[in-house]
Amino acid sequence: MAEEAVRLCEHVATGYGMSVDAVYTAEYPVTVNDATHAAFAADVSREVFGDDGYEPMVSPLTGAEDFSRVLAQVPGCYLFLGACPTHDWASAPSNHSPRAAFDDSVLPRGVLLHSELAVRALRRDRAAAAG
Numbered sequence: 661m662a663e664e665a666v667r668l669c670e671h672v673a674t675g676y677g678m679s680v681d682a683v684y685t686a687e688y689p690v691t692v693n694d695a696t697h698a699a700f701a702a703d704v705s706r707e708v709f710g711d712d713g714y715e716p717m718v719s720p721l722t723g724a725e726d727f728s729r730v731l732a733q734v735p736g737c738y739l740f741l742g743a744c745p746t747h748d749w750a751s752a753p754s755n756h757s758p759r760a761a762f763d764d765s766v767l768p769r770g771v772l773l774h775s776e777l778a779v780r781a782l783r784r785d786r787a788a789a790a791g
Contacts, residue, residue, distance in 0.1 A: 661684075662684040662686070663684075665682070665684050666682045666683070666684050669682035670682060688725060688726055688728050688729065689728045689729065689732055690728060691722040691725045691727060691728040691731060691738055692728070692731060693731070693736075693737035693738055694731070694735035694736060694737060696735070697735055697736050697737040698737040700737075700777075700780075700781070700784075701737050701739055701777060702714055702716065704773070704776050704777055704780055705739075705773060707776075708772060708773060708776050709769070709773075713769075715742075717740070720738075720740070722738060725738065739773075741766060741769070741770045741773070742766065743762045743763045743764070743766045744761075744762075744763065745761050745762070745763040
């Protein structure tokens with residue numbers, strides 16, 4: 661990808677009778693969830709909110725997410741908290757769009773979920789350490 665991106669820029673410039681000094685810089689590693697942690701988060705989400713409170717994403721898109729650096733060092737998973745007021749995720753503006761809208765009423769659910777994840781992970785780890 662890095663070589664092809666530079667080559668594409670060079671060829672486009674040549675096509676217009678110009679030259680370009682293109683440099684590809686890798687910014688962030690790929691965001692990869694740890695399967696065990698993702699399953700744990702899914703289970704906790706379902707237990708706290710019911711089966712309708714968790715929706716797996718077949719092909720999630722995180723873009724250039726800096727959380728990938730955390731996941732490269734510490735096993736974990738990246739979660740989305742649905743805050744789309746219309747619940748029409750497919751046609752809603754992206755989070756970085758000036759037309760994006762957020763349903764702030766989901767924030768207590770996010771706090772509850774993250775609190776439950778932390779408490780249950782600590783209990784699980786304490787039980788595992790006790791043997």
